[in-house]
Structures are given as C-alpha cells and as structure tokens.
Amino acid sequence: MDILKSRRRFLMGLTAVGVFGPLTQFGLARIALAGQTQQPKLKVVFFVVPDGLAVDSATAYSSDGRGLWHPAAQEMDTDNFQLNEVSQELAAYRDQSLYIRGTILGPGNEGHNGWTWALRDREKKMTSIDVLLGQQMPGTDPSQRSLFSGPHSGIDGTAWHVSWEGAQMRRPDQDPVLMYEKIFGSTRRQVREQQARNSHVLDPVLADIKELQAQLDGAQRQKMDTQLDSVEQAIKDMENTLPPVGECSPLTLEPLAFKDAKFRTQVQNSHHQVVATALACGISRVATIQVGRSAESLNILDVSEQTNPHDCAHRYAGLDVWKKSRQWYTQRVKLFMDELARHADPDVPGDNLLAHTLIVFTSEMADGAPEHTVDMPLVLMGGASGLLKTGDGKGRYFNVTAQGDREHSGNAVIGKRFVDMQRIWATIAKAAGTSVPYTGKIDPVSGIFTNV
Incomplete structure (x- = not known):
C-alpha cells in the first residue's frame, strides 16, 4: 500500500531540489519551455453547494419563478439581464458568465436525494462527469486526474457526496493540509528515479497476480482481474507522470x-x-469542490451562530438568514475564481489560470424549502479558453427550455419542458473533446460553446 501511495507523494520533495522554485535554473527552463508552446489546455472545475440557491420566491413555491437566484430577462437569449439578490454576488465576473435556465435534475422532486444525481446520468448508475473528464484530460500526474475537494462535506459522518466512479461514491479530501500532501507528495528524490523504483517494485506483484489469475475462475477470477487492472493502471500512471509545469510555488x-x-x-x-x-x-486539469453536503448541519458563523445551513435553507429562522446563507455559498465560488485569477496558467503563462478554466456552479437541489430539483441553479463561468459563449463582454442569460426533452408539471412559470442535466454534462464533455456513456437522450444543448 505504501508503494502505491508513493506514486502520488513525490512532488512535495521537489521543493528541496528546486523544481518548485521559479527562480532556479530548472524552474526558468520549464517556464521558458511552456512559453514556447503556448498551447492552451482547458481546465474544468465543478463547484457544488448544498440545499439549492433559492430559485423560488420568499413566500410561495414558484410564485414569481425567479426567487433570489435567477436573473431577470425579457428574452430567452440575451446579454440584457439583471442579476438577482443571490446571483449578484457574482457580479464581478458577469462578463465571463453564462446563466442557464430551464434544466431539471432527476425526476424533479427527489429533494435531498439530489446528491445521487447531481453530476451523473439520469438513471444515477454511471460515472459522474468530473471523473469522465478527468479520464480524458489528464495533467502531468495521471493519478490525480480528477481532484475531489470536500470542505465540510461529510464531516458529520453522513457521506452524501456528488462524485462517483460507476456505482461507487468517491470520498472527498476534507482536510486541505492532507489533500495538499497527497497531491504534492513528501519524498525528496527526483521524479524519474521515483517512477523507476516504484515500477520495478511492482513487477513481482504483477507477476504474482497473473500467476494466480490462471488458477482461478468465476467470481474469484473476476476479482483478480480487477486487482490486475488496478496494478497495471498504477504502473501506467507512474510511467506517464511528468514534472509539474508553470509557476508551481509551494503552499x-x-x-x-x-x-x-x-x-x-x-x-x-x-x-x-x-x-x-x-x-x-x-498536475490536474479537472476538479470538484463540494461545499458541505445536502442538509448539512455545520453552522456558518458568518451567517448565524444559532441556525444551521439546512434550517436556513428551509427559512425556519426567517428570510434574512435564508438569503444570507445562499449568498455565503455563492461568495465562496466568487472567492475561488479570485484565487484562479491570481495564478498564471501553466500552458499559456501570459494568461491567468481563470482564462483557461471553466467553472460549473450548481447545487444538488434547486431550492431547499420545497426541496425540488426543477429549474436548477446553473451558471458556467470563466475564460474557458474562449469556448464559452458569454455574449459580447456583458455576460449572457440563456433559457434553454426550447430545447427541452423532459416534461414536468411542477413549474408553470417558464413552461413544462426542461433540459435534463445529463445533457448539460454531455455538452460539456463534447466541448472538452470527449463524450458521456449515458443512456437516454444525450444530445448536446446548442448555443453554450463555440465548438459544439
């Protein structure tokens, strides 16, 4: 197990030999090389917050159809729109934003079970979109294809996480210090030496598994096949691991x-x-940040010391903390975008990281009081290497109900036809150069990306 873990633990020690130091000879050479290529590579981050973003009004389900989230607009597709009381928290990035309206998650009425659908297929049986993208968009360390950051997600022992590999729910990194150590490693030897050592040590393990495999059949053979695939993938990942690139300063x-x-x-x-x-x-080009979990109980002290976020979402303590809690979650994604803007892009050093990142901001629920998943909050943001259609420098509002494939009678304000969220994931996958293996309708939604 230590051997397998070590493939992800070599990078921390590179600080000691100068790989992270941009002023060292190696660091300067790496940056110069990156500057010569200037080939943009899309990065994608899914930012998921719990219990919806208040898409309904303050007094009754769907009475005005916008609540505190959906922007006000007179046209189906326009750059002339007004942000709402919660979406206004993202005003600083309006010009890089595409607000999508008219999507549905799962059956539309599953409430807190929405986390089992959030980034997955309609049947909630297959791998989530973040993992699928990570498989096709590796960074320099293939073992870190899809990062899963879970600040306060499941810290109370309730594991409601939105990222999946097939039918297996992934566990996010909860402690940021441990997450950093896992990604960047702790050994002090050069990358190539570590790769060679680990590969050779795994050779006898691989030989033993193959010998046992020939002696088994049925369920035991299938289990051994899975173990063999895992070891072979580990070796392949080590062989394909490269030194980090760009301005890679330690934290x-x-x-x-x-x-x-x-x-x-x-x-x-x-x-x-x-x-x-x-x-x-x-190191990676795909990440998911799941803030808390559906029905989370850890208080947000900036909002209320007495009322937990779940109760805030239900308006049990009044409308003020309801609004402030939704604003606090939205402020987190704004601050994350600020963080991206502070970093240089590793592939195009003249640009900041945000210029080549697509941020997908949503929830596992539309609104936490009626607990439905109809007319989901969804905004795509960031430079996205120029792929995202965000209007002419003003941002864009896009009602996609004209392309709807699902009927639902629970929201008469914008109609009864909605776009299944799995089609949004299919659209993002195609923009990134891949596809989703989901059943049912996965036709891309037109008008979101320049290359789809």
Whole structure:
C-alpha cells in the first residue's frame, strides 16, 4: 500500500531540489519551455453547494419563478439581464458568465436525494462527469486526474457526496493540509528515479497476480482481474507522470480543526488554494469542490451562530438568514475564481489560470424549502479558453427550455419542458473533446460553446 501511495507523494520533495522554485535554473527552463508552446489546455472545475440557491420566491413555491437566484430577462437569449439578490454576488465576473435556465435534475422532486444525481446520468448508475473528464484530460500526474475537494462535506459522518466512479461514491479530501500532501507528495528524490523504483517494485506483484489469475475462475477470477487492472493502471500512471509545469510555488497552509465551525471560512479558503495550485502546476486539469453536503448541519458563523445551513435553507429562522446563507455559498465560488485569477496558467503563462478554466456552479437541489430539483441553479463561468459563449463582454442569460426533452408539471412559470442535466454534462464533455456513456437522450444543448 505504501508503494502505491508513493506514486502520488513525490512532488512535495521537489521543493528541496528546486523544481518548485521559479527562480532556479530548472524552474526558468520549464517556464521558458511552456512559453514556447503556448498551447492552451482547458481546465474544468465543478463547484457544488448544498440545499439549492433559492430559485423560488420568499413566500410561495414558484410564485414569481425567479426567487433570489435567477436573473431577470425579457428574452430567452440575451446579454440584457439583471442579476438577482443571490446571483449578484457574482457580479464581478458577469462578463465571463453564462446563466442557464430551464434544466431539471432527476425526476424533479427527489429533494435531498439530489446528491445521487447531481453530476451523473439520469438513471444515477454511471460515472459522474468530473471523473469522465478527468479520464480524458489528464495533467502531468495521471493519478490525480480528477481532484475531489470536500470542505465540510461529510464531516458529520453522513457521506452524501456528488462524485462517483460507476456505482461507487468517491470520498472527498476534507482536510486541505492532507489533500495538499497527497497531491504534492513528501519524498525528496527526483521524479524519474521515483517512477523507476516504484515500477520495478511492482513487477513481482504483477507477476504474482497473473500467476494466480490462471488458477482461478468465476467470481474469484473476476476479482483478480480487477486487482490486475488496478496494478497495471498504477504502473501506467507512474510511467506517464511528468514534472509539474508553470509557476508551481509551494503552499504554506495552517493546520486547523477542519471540522470546527470556527474555522469554516479559513478551511474553505485553504481548499481553494490547494485546488488552484494543483491546476496552476498542471498536475490536474479537472476538479470538484463540494461545499458541505445536502442538509448539512455545520453552522456558518458568518451567517448565524444559532441556525444551521439546512434550517436556513428551509427559512425556519426567517428570510434574512435564508438569503444570507445562499449568498455565503455563492461568495465562496466568487472567492475561488479570485484565487484562479491570481495564478498564471501553466500552458499559456501570459494568461491567468481563470482564462483557461471553466467553472460549473450548481447545487444538488434547486431550492431547499420545497426541496425540488426543477429549474436548477446553473451558471458556467470563466475564460474557458474562449469556448464559452458569454455574449459580447456583458455576460449572457440563456433559457434553454426550447430545447427541452423532459416534461414536468411542477413549474408553470417558464413552461413544462426542461433540459435534463445529463445533457448539460454531455455538452460539456463534447466541448472538452470527449463524450458521456449515458443512456437516454444525450444530445448536446446548442448555443453554450463555440465548438459544439
């Protein structure tokens, strides 16, 4: 097990030999090489917050159809729109934003079970979109294809996580310090030496598995096949691992009690730094940041010391903390985008990281009071290497109900036809140069990306 883990633990020690130092000879040479290529590579980050973003009104389900989230617009597709009380928190990035309206998650009425659908197929049986993209968009370390950051997700022992490999729910990194150590490693030898050593050590393991495989059949043979695939993938990942690229400066993170509400904001910010640094180093190109979990109970002290976020979403303590809690979640994605903007892109050093990153901001629910998943909050943001259609420098509002494939009678304000969220994932996958293996309708939604 230590051998397998070590393939992900070599990068921390590179600080000692100068790989992270942009002023060292190696660092300068690497940056110069990156500057020569100037080939942009898309990065994608899914930012998921719990219990919806208040898409309904303050007094009754769907009475005005916009609640505190959906922008006001007179046309189906326009750059003339007004942000709402919650979406206004993203005003600084309006010009890089595409607000999509008219999507549905799952059956539309599953409430807190929405986390089992959030980034997956309609049948909630297959791999989530973040993992699928990671498989096709590796960075310099293939073992880190799809980062999963979980600030305060499941710290209470309830594992409702939105990222999946097939039918297996992934466990996010909850402690940002441990996440950093896992990604960047702790050994002090050069990358190639570590790769060679690990590969040779795994050779006898691979030989033993193949010998046993020939002696088994049925379920035992199938289990051994899975183990063989895992070892072969580990060896392949080590062989394909490259040194980090770009301005890859080390982080200094303060160890905090990451389950304590007192440090909630600081821990969240540390997660942002870890993910942004990994993207800026080129180690990974895909990440998911899941803030808390559906029906989470850890108080947001910036909002209320008495009322937990789940109760805030239900308006049990009034409309003020309902709005403030939704604003706090939205402010987190704004701060994450600020973090991306502070880093140089590893492939196009003249640009910042945000210029080549697509941020997908959503929830596992539309609204936490009626607990439905109809007319989901969804905004795509960031430079996205010029692929995202965000209007002419003003941002864009896009009602996609004209392309709807699902009927639902629960929201008469914008009609009864909605776009299944799995088609949004299919569209993002195609823009990134791949596809989703989902059943049912996966036709891309037109008008979102320049290349789809």
